[in-house]
Amino acid sequence: MINNPPGWSLNMLTAAYQAIRPAPSRYGERARTEPIVGRIGMRDLRWALARGMEDFAAVRTDVISLCVLYPLLGLLLAKLASGNDLLPLVFPLASGFALIGPVAAVGLNEMSRRREAGLHTTWADAFAVVRSPSIGGIVLLSLILMMLLLFWLVLSNVVYVHTLGPKPPVSASHFVHDIFTTPAGAAMAIVGIAVGFVCAAVALTISAVSFPLLLDREASLETAVRTSARVVARNPVTMAAWGLIVAGLLVLGSIPALLGLIFVLPVLGHATWHLYRRAVT
Structure with missing residues (x-):
């Protein structure tokens, strides 16, 4: 319970400032060592997810506060796509969470890193990523993934125009009907899914x-x-x-008006850190 909102806000801002002060020498301790990639299996995926849930439970209130903006952004995008003109982009926009998910998870990765090191962890530590010596690479990779999402949206629109377009759908029900009952709709779905698969594969790889x-x-x-x-x-x-697994959990989290993402995103974000620790030494 927040009895003094102004005071609470000041404390949170102070904590965030403390988190982004100049980085300690911990960064770069293995900078000159070429990463060694190991083999991982399904057991490691289960382990990473379990550890992700442990991290989420340990800082649950803070993580929910951190991640609530992401589903709200999704709701905003869904609202923007609710008009008939943008109906063909609803699925690509929703699926785009998988492409830019790693960007949103960076702060969660940092929180998991701190917990693993036995350090006190709060939501403010998510902002510590800005003081990393590798922040330039983090920003650039984020931009690359966002450009990949934009590329997906552009290609999705091109596919629609060359199958069901160029006019926008009359209504959502008419659009869905065309997808499942017409050759052009089937072609749009098949080509669109194929394009999305390629973009998702590229995003996963990099x-x-x-x-x-x-x-x-x-x-x-x-x-x-x-x-x-x-x-x-x-x-x-x-x-x-x-x-x-990531795609499936994102779909499940999106079903209740994207509210499930409040829980799915932090678990996946934390799990990504632990998967990295299993795969790379």
Whole structure:
């Protein structure tokens, strides 16, 4: 319960400032060591998810406060896409959570890192990512993923125009009817899903462990992306399963008006850190 909102806000701002002060020498302790990629299996995925839930339970109130903005952003995007003109982009927008999810999880990765190190952890520590020596790489990779999402949206619109377009759907029900009952609708769905799969595969390959690695050590973006690709290449089945788990949980979290994402996102964000720790040494 917050008895003094102004005082509470001041305390939170102070905590955030403390979190983003100059970084200690902990960063870069293994900067010159080439990451070693190991083999992981389904047991490791279960372990990472279990640890993710433990982290979520340990800082549950703080994490919910941190992540509530993400579902609200999704609700805003859904509202923007509620008009008939943007109906063809509703699914790509909703699916886009999988592409930019790693960006939203960076702060959660940092919180898990601190808990693993036995440090006191609060929501304000999520902002500590801005003082990482690798912040440039983190920002650049975030922009790359956002550009990939934009690319997906543009391609989705192109697919619609060349199948069911160029006019916007008459209504949502008419749009759904066309998808399931017309050859053009089926073609749009098949091509659109294929395009989305390729974009999701690219996002998974370049960001599966990139953000946690950039937080864990002073490394270049090239090293982080290359290491992430090596993890996927060495564990294709396991990482494909991880991608499906992430997609499935995001879908389940989106069903109740995206409110489930308040719980799904932090668990996945924390789990990503622990998956990185299992896959990279």
